[in-house]
Amino acid sequence: MSETGPFRLPRGGRLIDRAYQLPFRFDGRQLRGLQGDTIASALLASGQLMMGRSFKYHRPRGPIASGAEEPNAILGLGQSGRFEPNQRATTTPLVGGMVTNSQNCWPSLNVDVGAVNNLLYRFLPAGFYYKTFIHPRPAWKHLFEPIIRRSAGLGKAPTEADPDTYEQAYDHADLVVVGGGVAGLSAALEAGREGKSVIVLEQTPVFGGRAAVDHADGQARIDALLADLRALPNVTMRRSTMATGLYDHGYLLAREAIADHDPNAGLPRQRLWRIRAGHVVVATGALERPLSFAGNDVPGVMLASAVRDFIVDYGVAPGRSILVVTNNDDAYRTALAALDAGLTVPAVIDARPSATGALPEAVRARGVRVLTGSAIAGVRGGHAVEDVKICSHAGSGDVQEIIPADCVAMSGGWSPVVHLWSHCGGKLNWHDDRAMFAPDLARPPTGHDGRAMATPVGAAAGDLLVGAADEQPLLPVWVMPVNATRKMKFKMWLDFQNDVKVSDVELAAQEGYHSVEHTKRYTTLGMATDQGKVSNINGLAILSKALNQPIPQTGTTTFRPPYTPLTLGTIAAEARGELFQPLRKTPMHNWAEARGAHWEPVGHWRRAYCYLQGAETPHDAVAREIRAVRASVGTLDASTLGKIIVKGPDAGKFLDMMYTGMMSTLPVGKCRYGLICNENGFLNDDGVAARLSEDTWLVHTTTGGADRMHAHMEDWLQCEWWDWKVYTANVTEQWAQVAVVGPKARVLLERLGGMDLSAEALPFMQWAEGEIAGIPARVFRISFSGELSFEVAVPANRGLELWEKLHEAGKDLNVTPYGTEAMHVMRAEKGFIMIGDETDGTVIPQDLGMSWAISKKKTDYIGKRAQERSFMASPDRWKLVGLESVDGRMLPDGVYAVAEGTNANGQRNVQGRVTSTYVSPTLNKPIAMGLVKHGPDRMGEVLEFPVAGAETYKARIVDPVFYDKEGSRANG
Amino acid sequence: MLTLTCPCCGISAEETELAPGGEAHLKRFGPGSSDDEFESYLFARKNPKGVHFERWRHAYGCGKWFLAARDTVTLEVFGTYKAQTPYPTPEIVAAIQAKRPDWKPDWHQPSVNTTTTPAESLTE
CATH class of the missing domain: 3.50.50.60 (FAD/NAD(P)-binding domain)
Structure with a gap:
């Protein structure tokens, strides 16, 4: 015997290289295998037959297969970030230095506390988990759930990041x-x-x-x-x-x-x-099926093909005395391979009445007893096979003979x-x-x-006899012996990993599970990591017999990918960390990064939420930025806003269909705010459109809406109005855009020079083209903050230059870069809506008090017909209002206002919810907006917002415009 | 992961290049239509086991919408054709009937084509 273990054969092993020994560890023990071994063959050679325990009863488990279908020899491999649970020892090539561990056992593989379940098998039948749900009710919560939760899960999940690529x-x-x-x-x-x-x-x-x-x-x-x-x-x-x-x-x-x-x-x-x-x-070949006889799960009972694989491929003896049990000729090859390797074959147990093919005769010629019409009545042994009880296959298990053996090679035929x-x-x-x-x-x-x-x-x-046409037919054997007793069926395993036995499938059939898919889930048959490769055909044959119907009528469960488990790392591949998703960065991104930008993701963009100075918290920074803008001047990187060119003789007509308002009448040089709905009538996006020339409009969308709105336009242009002469282009990334905002905005821009930005030359809601600080620019006088505001668009490659010049020229004005949160708070102070806050895909413009933005003259626009539906026109819809906290606490976002009474489910009725909520640094108090039933008609009423674990919030319904109601500040 | 040939750019595109757009050949009902008409336009969708007409956009390619006739069970593609057509083209109908002799169109096409653009088809 070789020094790689007592069960390594002196000769043979076509896949191993005896010159290269590989050390490895199993459950802390130092062992040696050979180059070419799998973990399973190396463990078997070392005399380590037991490699794990089953999931439900914690029964001792050795390998039954030699390939991908192995349900038992499932190990935890590797350490820390490279740890992987549930790896098949039979398909994992041995690598020097490998650390392997058995699973499903505590404190050790040999002495396992969970094995007590094994004694309770009568109380853990098929559908045990489901039955615990039913009665008595308190038992589930206090008894079953804690136990099931502790024992659930096969193997341990790794806790560290995988360092491999x-x-x-x-x-x-x-x-x-x-x-x-x-x-x-x-x-x-x-x-x-x-x-x-x-x-x-x-x-x-x-x-x-x-x-x-x-x-x-x-x-x-x-x-x-x-x-x-x-x-x-x-x-x-x-x-x-x-x-x-x-x-x-x-x-x-x-x-x-x-x-x-x-x-x-x-x-x-x-x-x-x-x-x-x-x-x-x-x-893809075929997989051998086990035979269902009592004790077929004792370690040392293996598929006949696996036994000869271990002998021929790895020069490993799965046992020294190998009893073969079969219903076909193929398993005789295992007897021959064992004999060739110098091992003993005490007998071949063949369920068929006779076996006279070439292979059985060859085995007989070697002096081996062939017992036809025979079966196994039971296998004795705890952690390994000790001896085997033989009976007549036609009977009910009366023992005729006991044969000592340390390995049983079984074959129930092959499944393609x-x-x-x-x-x-x-x-x-x-x-x-x-x-x-x-x-x-x-x-x-x-x-x-x-x-x-x-x-x-x-x-x-299904062509199993390639090159062996002289084999005799098999005898289908689903239970061995044919008239096995109930007690024997309690010991006949179908699914070795999940401990599903013949008795469980019969019980499921008796309890009314006639569909193979239901039986699978009820008994967990075929739900092990081998996904039924070993168990399914035997299981559904048992089910068919119990239901007294032919096998094709029962059918198979669905075959789904993957064939064997894939590690998540392979599915993710390079898409992790920085490469998980491409990031979109504006031309001013690095400037912001260097000045404390606190980023937030908006679509694929990163936008500065605020710019942190020193030890400031984000909350403090936002308040500082808002005060600076309202007091003097600030700059917002608005480059991410969507910019879509809509051009052509029919562009105006097309935009009238896209927007709820009228865009065709917009004079060249002017800007107009507009709403875009979907065909359901719900508000989808908003923004300012500017008419650049007689046939050209520039449409601004929200940051997240640019691609979506461009696709929306193209859909209608290509698929509905394909004869309209309109061309669209998404030019979002071609332009950098800076919002210069605050009472000193004009002063600051005038210092850069190049354009007349006076109120006379560029009134509110107009735009002009020219140069700012020598950079070609379009300046839009629009405002999302209520302040005097200029949005300056320049070619993207000059954006940073403009931004830096503004900050250089405005030092004495305390020009302050501000982020998205300051923008959000300022728009809320002015009662402006935000797509995604005030809208959620169920809100129409009419809910937001924006009927002014809906043209009464147009006969049609996307969403118009939908908004005529009775439910949309109902006066009971929740409508936009301001909410003023009664006790000075800021309302939590998304909370509901309760109404009198309860609904059919016994829950409190509701009458509104909070859509935006902030503390206003300008007004020094909390402000909020919300949608409330009949809201605009209920000014001054106080609503209650109960929140779990806190005192009920109360807020008064007020006008949503909290700041500068007359709107004079936008004029500077 | 279907492959469909974009009739605009001619590329055999994998599904990851495409964006689905649901049932093809819907007739839009706008203001003035009845509730039944609008409901059928906006919500009622066929879900056939077999021949189906679908909208797809070559979103990560040429950007054009196109239509596909395929079998939802066998995944056979009978052809792809331009989106600018109110009904499946005669070529597409012929391609389907060559493979599914029992299949019959379930639409009633006006004898005179009143649309502004003559339907032009490109089939596989």
Whole structure:
């Protein structure tokens, strides 16, 4: 025996390299494996058969499989940020220095307190969780919920950021072959020779599938195929690449492990391939099914194929005395592999009445007893198999013989891997003779041309006898023995990870769960991390039998991607941290950054919420900025405001449809505020439009609304009024815009010189073109603060220059940069609405007292018909008012005003809500706006706003304009 | 993740390049229409299992809206065509009927085309 463990065979192991030993840790123990091992094979070689515990009963668990379907050998891998729970030991290649830990056990794998659940199995039947919901009610809250919450969750979530990098890549091919076994490689070779571009994806690190293990000439066939494929430059081969899902129109996702678990490689850990395939060949092979006999979950009971994989691929003995139990010829290969490795095979238990094929005869010729018509009545052993009780398969379990063994290799037949075929709509047929669901070629997943976009080949197509046509048919066996007692069924596992047994599925059927999808959720069958790869077919056969209906009538649960779990890092790839989302920055961004900008995200933009000076809090900074603006002058970076050019002979007519107000009559040189609604009548956006020339308007939108409003206009222009001669362009980023605001705004701008900005030359709501400080500029005299205000637009690349000149020239005026919050407070002091505060997609302009902005003359505009609906015209709609706190406390945002009585649900009736609320530094008191039923008719009334955990707030209904009601300040 | 060919720029675009716009060929009802007409225009949408006409915008490409005729079950695309047409074009109807002989148009097209622009179609 090798020094990598007592169960390492002296010879063999086609995938391992005995020259390279790899140290690793399992549950704190230092162990050694070999280059080429999986974690599972290295643990088995070390004599560590038990690798975890089951989820519900905490039963001891060893591996039952050797591949992606493994439900038991699920480990926590790595440490700190690289820790990953629920990793399959059977598919994770061993890397030197790896730290691995078992899950679902405490204090240790061998001594586990949760195993007490195992003794309570009669009280934890199918649907246990659901039953706890029902009665007695207090038991749920005080007894069941705390226990279930503590035991819920498989494995521990990592708590630190993942330090590894991941990437994504795109590819295209005429043909993508999924599965690198004989069937897949043959299909790839054929297509490659036809000159097609071909990609072959193989989930394991080695091409060849089962051929090398199962067939004498397998390795030679694979080698020949690989040599031929290597000569074709149009064929790309990718190993360690798992196709996770097939989606619409040949879109295939695949995960390539590049430097998995090897952080020192200096490479991305994994790469997600996003492949558009002209056609997909599904060559994903088949998975072996367990047999349902009592004690089939004892560690050491494994799939027959896994037993021979461990022997042939890794030179590991899963046991020294291997009992084979089967319903088909294929499992005899395991007996032969065990004998070839020098291990003992005490007997082959075959449920079939006779077994006279070439494989059984070969086993008999080696002197092994073949017991036909036989079954297993029970397996003795706690942490490992000790001996096996044999009975007649036709009976009810009367023990005829007890055979000592430390490993049971079981085979219940094979199920084609139909996941990819099914992901995008491919249908299946049940084949009674072969006891399998296989792809129905007449009902394939279809592509954009309506033709099949996938073709199954080899075992995935149900063709299990490739190269072994002399095998005799299997005998479908769903329960062993046929007339097993109820007590035996309590020990027959279907889902090994979630502890779902034959008895649970039968109970679900008895309790009325007839749909396979409902039974799955009620019993948790197939909800383990293997997603039913091991358990589903057996489970639905049991369900069909319990319901006394044929298997196709029961059907399968839905196959959904991914085929095996994907780590979130691979899905996110580079889109994390600074690269999560592109940021939009104005030309003045860096200036603001250097002067204490406290940023807030607005769409993809970053806008300064306020500019912090010294140890100021944001609240203090906002108050200082507002006082400075109202007292002298401030500047706001308004570059993010949407700017859309609307031009053409029909531009005026078009804008009259877009806006509720009249834009076609706006004289050149003037500005007009307008509202844009959607066809539902609800207010969507607002802003000031300026008429630049006879056929050109410049439309300002909100910061967040620029792209949306441009798309809205294009939709109507392209799809409804396509004969109107109008052209739109979103020029938001072409211009930097600075709002110069405050009583000294004109003084400051005049110092820069270049344009006559006097009240006579540029009255309120007009715009002019010229130069400011030598920079070409458009100046709009509009105001969102109530102060004298000029919005100066200059080419984006001169924005910073203008901004710096303003601040240089206005030092003695205390020119103050102000942020979005100061802007918000000042507009609220003036009673101006804000899209997104006063509107929420259910508010129409009429609710906001803005009927003045709706043209009475126009026969139509977007939203007009909707606003004529009876509910929109109702006088009971909540309308905009100001709210003045009665006790000096600021109202919380969004709180509701209560009314008399309760509604049908027993909740207090409401009659309004707060939409904006601030403390006004100008007025030195809290101010708020809100929507209130009949609000404008109820001036002076006091409303109550109850808030949990605080004294009820009270506020008086007042005019929403709190400051400068006559509006004289805007005139400077 | 569908692929649709934009009839404006000719590119076979992946769904990430496109923005969906719901059912195609809606007739707008404005002021003066009855409540029933307006309700059907604004809210009533077909949800067929099979042939469907949809609006798509090549949002991250040429920016143009176009229409697609496809099967909501098999995901087969019968064709894409310009948005500037009040009804599916004869070419699109023919393409659908070639694959779905039993399918019949459920609209009544006026015999004289009263729209301002003659419908021009580009099919796959």
